[in-house]
Amino acid sequence: MEHTVQKLVILGSTGSIGRQTLDIVRAFPNDFQIVGLACGDNISQFQKQLLEFKPRLAFANSPGPLTGQAQFSTMEDMASSDDVDLVIIATTGRAGLGPALSALKAGKSIALANKEILVMAGELITELARKADARILPIDSEHNAIWQCLRGEDSTVSRLLLTASGGPFYDIPHEDLINTTAEDALNHPTWKMGKKVTIDSATLLNKGLEAIEAHWLFGIPYPKIEIVIHRQSIVHSMIEFEDGSLKAQMSIPDMHLPIQYALFYPQRLKNAGIARLTFDEMRTFTFEPVNYAQFPCLKLALEAGRKGGTYPAALCGADEIAVELFLKNQISFLDIERVIEKTLSLHQNKARPRLEDIIEADKWARKTAAGAARKEIKCQS
């Protein structure tokens, strides 16, 4: 077999997933070529990456000169560039939506670590991928686990057991979270992630987004998706098949593994940098049903998913604003759910939305959420 070098674009290269993707590239230097890198605001880190990986194309959200020989490019152009094989979308929030569409339209496969893209535009994106015969490879640990469990299987899924660590506040009564600070919430027990994702993990809204994502990625209907609290974060999800047999995928919590799986699929390769599970982590596993009363954000997210149309986009927009304000200490932890609930209750749905409808719903939700937040602040002062 001829040795092929995969040509990559990494969007969000200075974030947690972006940096770990570059670790895999470093571990297998003969297998990849970095065609383009894009970052948000972390320019000093980005300059180092440009010097190390020498991409032809680069994009940074913040102004400033680009070191090295990289030529400036928009993320959309980079993602659809002729010499690209795979676009890793490791941006956060809605930033990756445009580049994802651009990549798929050009027939490029994408590896997805950015939940909001499928949540906001699941129907559009999956339809586009089907038409262009491009693949959507999930990097999220849960979706990567589902993908692994479904490998080689062709029978109907009877249940997806989507595991959730429960986050840092699992054992705290919901009403006691009123004085929770951003710092408390950022102290996640097992995974090291970006700030936005960490807050979404604490409210479990994240798990709702993942359910919506799983729905679109694997065509699993919502009634078959069950959220399971698994505090140990070793089992990354489970699939039950028609015959009653379940498959689970496990590993130590390390995003290098799902990233590597997506980059080399269908091959599995040894990587000395990825630790193995030992009995220390496997001694006891627990699984319990989620208590929705304790996690209203999860309930809201699942409802938005089931309603479909522009509801999930509105959910994402409202959540981005609410989390942003919480991280700035402008609203309380419990205000996050209030702001999202208020916004969704005012939303006018549009079924089978086009891209413009999705962008409009997101914009509307941000504005509405900001207004709802101001009201909460007023009430409390």
Next chain:
Amino acid sequence: MEHTVQKLVILGSTGSIGRQTLDIVRAFPNDFQIVGLACGDNISQFQKQLLEFKPRLAFANSPGPLTGQAQFSTMEDMASSDDVDLVIIATTGRAGLGPALSALKAGKSIALANKEILVMAGELITELARKADARILPIDSEHNAIWQCLRGEDSTVSRLLLTASGGPFYDIPHEDLINTTAEDALNHPTWKMGKKVTIDSATLLNKGLEAIEAHWLFGIPYPKIEIVIHRQSIVHSMIEFEDGSLKAQMSIPDMHLPIQYALFYPQRLKNAGIARLTFDEMRTFTFEPVNYAQFPCLKLALEAGRKGGTYPAALCGADEIAVELFLKNQISFLDIERVIEKTLSLHQNKARPRLEDIIEADKWARKTAAGAARKEIKCQS
């Protein structure tokens, strides 16, 4: 797709696996035709099966007339009969070896619930299957789990975590088992099985046989096989791949499931008669390394596997005699390991054995084990 009716022979039809195989046939009456049935001594049960399933061929180990229209046949002839698609070998001990060889020689696939066949003659059997392009489908819950975990995977296995319930005596110090009766040992916590298998589960010798079986079925080297105590018997085994990712297969402990999986492979079908896992069974899973000092029979079995040649056949022969004498209350529970150890210590190995060598080793081991047992009895009286 044209509907095909699978034509089955079931050897050991009145045993636990045989009866459960017939349950699956009853649940899917349009998918199977029973060509032949064979039983040991349970003639009254067998007569009922002959009336219900009307096989063309029948064999019973005990003398007595056969009801219905069934024509007498040896198990060997039945297993290689022209009109047979799949031979289910649910006999115990060495009884299934001849028919298994006969089926494979005729190019028939076999579904295997009889461990001893692969343990005694793993090299012979797997070579024969390869040459005849016949499949060996494992029915044992662990091997069926491994088979499911490997489905669609083509990369190297880095570890097989073979789960073991630990049996009824797991929490009892080894030296306290001196007065254990057959009745104590037959009281297995989760699986309902035949007597021989139940005693082998209590000594964990069974798990050693399964390791040898897994070695031959899936080509996994012994150093990669790890025995893991999992008291809940829900996870039926786990495979770790080169990249550090693990897959586990789980279900409620019900042999109908692996039998059905083997009969319909690659299809998975709904069966209302097979219960689903609920949170009641999943609340807590534990995994711990096995303590070999507590289970000398397991250690002996793994050593016999690693040594290869005729050692595994000698192990099986010695174990059959030891368990038989224990069930008759002629030797103590702890004598089982002594008899096997003594026998194996006297064994003259033959590498790459032919069938005659295997049969000879088994015969020799039975005789030697019986002698060793008599000595134990003398010492104690």
